[in-house]
Amino acid sequence: MNTSLLTVANEFAVVNVWVDDSANGPRLVLRDPKTGERIYLDPLELESILRSRHRDLTPLVDPGRFD
Amino acid sequence: MTVEVNSANDFSDLVRIDEGLIHSSVYTSEAIFELELARIFHRWWVYVGHESEVAQPGDYCLKWIGRQSVIMTRSEDGTIHLLMNRCRHRGATVCQADKGSSHFFKCQYHGWTYSNDGELIGLPHAAAFGASFDKGSYGLTRVPRVGEYRGFLFASLSPTGVPGGQNPPVRRDPADAVQGQLEAGRPGRLPPRCHPSLGTRNQPASGRHAAWEHDREF
Numbered sequence: 001m002n003t004s005l006l007t008v009a010n011e012f013a014v015v016n017v018w019v020d021d022s023a024n025g026p027r028l029v030l031r032d033p034k035t036g037e038r039i040y041l042d043p044l045e046l047e048s049i050l051r052s053r054h055r056d057l058t059p060l061v062d063p064g065r066f067d
Numbered sequence: 068m069t070v071e072v073n074s075a076n077d078f079s080d081l082v083r084i085d086e087g088l089i090h091s092s093v094y095t096s097e098a099i100f101e102l103e104l105a106r107i108f109h110r111w112w113v114y115v116g117h118e119s120e121v122a123q124p125g126d127y128c129l130k131w132i133g134r135q136s137v138i139m140t141r142s143e144d145g146t147i148h149l150l151m152n153r154c155r156h157r158g159a160t161v162c163q164a165d166k167g168s169s170h171f172f173k174c175q176y177h178g179w180t181y182s183n184d185g186e187l188i189g190l191p192h193a194a195a196f197g198a199s200f201d202k203g204s205y206g207l208t209r210v211p212r213v214g215e216y217r218g219f220l221f222a223s224l225s226p227t228g229v230p231g232g233q234n235p236p237v238r239r240d241p242a243d244a245v246q247g248q249l250e251a252g253r254p255g256r257l258p259p260r261c262h263p264s265l266g267t268r269n270q271p272a273s274g275r276h277a278a279w280e281h282d283r284e285f
Contacts, residue, residue: 011164012173054125054143054170055182061171062189063178 007033108133110225112235115139118147118218120166127183128166132224137210138162139220142184143170149210149222150185161207172207181207 003019016031020040028046031038041049049057059065078099081090093099107113113132120128121141129152130137136152138161152160159176171188173180179190185207193200212223214235221235 010167010169011162012169012171057170058182058188061173061180063173063180063191064189064193067192067194 104133108224109135110223111229112212112214112221112223115149115220115222118215118220121147123168125168125170125183126166127162127169127172129162129164132210132222135224136160137222138172138207140183142182146184147215147220148184149213149220150207151210153208154179155187155205155207156190179205185209 003021005016005018008015008017014033016029016033018029020027020029023040025042027040027042029038029040078093081093083089109132115130115132115137116128116139118141120126121139124141124143124145127138127140130139130149138148138150138152140148140150142148152162154161154174154176156174156177156179159174161172161174161179161181163175170183171180172183177191180188182188187202187205187207189202193202210222210224211226212228214221214223216235
């Protein structure tokens with residue numbers, strides 16, 4: 001069962017967000033509505049993000065990592 | 068009747084202080100407007116905004132200093148930055164929205180991405196710029212001079228300004244009077260079709276317009 005879908009957007013990005021219960025445990029789903037690309041984040045991964053500073057996310061935001 | 072500024076930029080015929088007369092062309096002349104941009108808005112201190120407009124880390128909003136678009140941001144450490152809204156790659160505007168919340172800004176033109184304190188944190192295909200390319204040298208340009216008084220932010224596009232103008236020209240008593248009481252609402256933008264000084268002239272510094280037209284709001 002999925003929870004209701006939310007869209008979080010600004011001028012730089014658009015992401016769909018919902019909680020997915022189709023696996024053995026709950027996961028947060030992030031989906032790019034343009035490409036359908038998605039990632040399932042488990043609670044430990046989410047906790048790691050919340051303990052991060054925004055500066056720590058720099059390598060993930062860098063568009064050059066997809067070169 | 069249209070009266071243009073003369074070749075010597077002498078305004079004495081248009082502004083007669085002793086008589087309390089200002090010719091209407093002061094507000095409509097394109098030539099005078101260009102002079103104001105060059106002499107005042109692109110050189111002197113200009114009021115930019117209030118710190119409460121970017122109350123939370125990640126908040127940003129766009130401002131204008133003369134014809135230059137400026138990003139007013141608050142970074143993760145709480146510092147407010149004034150950055151030229153111009154990508155260091157091809158000069159495109161990096162932020163388009165009047166306001167938002169984002170710790171990173173990505174130029175839509177080629178993807179150059181900046182942290183909200185102005186640092187260039189990444190770009191696609193950086194190797195194409197050669198081994199000597201230094202991201203640290205291509206952050207968003209900072210507004211040369213920034214001043215703050217009681218949360219009011221001022222900036223100057225000139226690194227040197229004018230003689231005697233090293234500090235923002237703040238009338239301290241009004242700023243002191245509202246200290247701690249002022250909180251700007253969410254940034255918005257009205258599309259005025261009028262002379263840029265009209266807003267300033269209608270601020271409480273003038274007083275008469277506010278007292279006449281907005282008396283119920285006080």
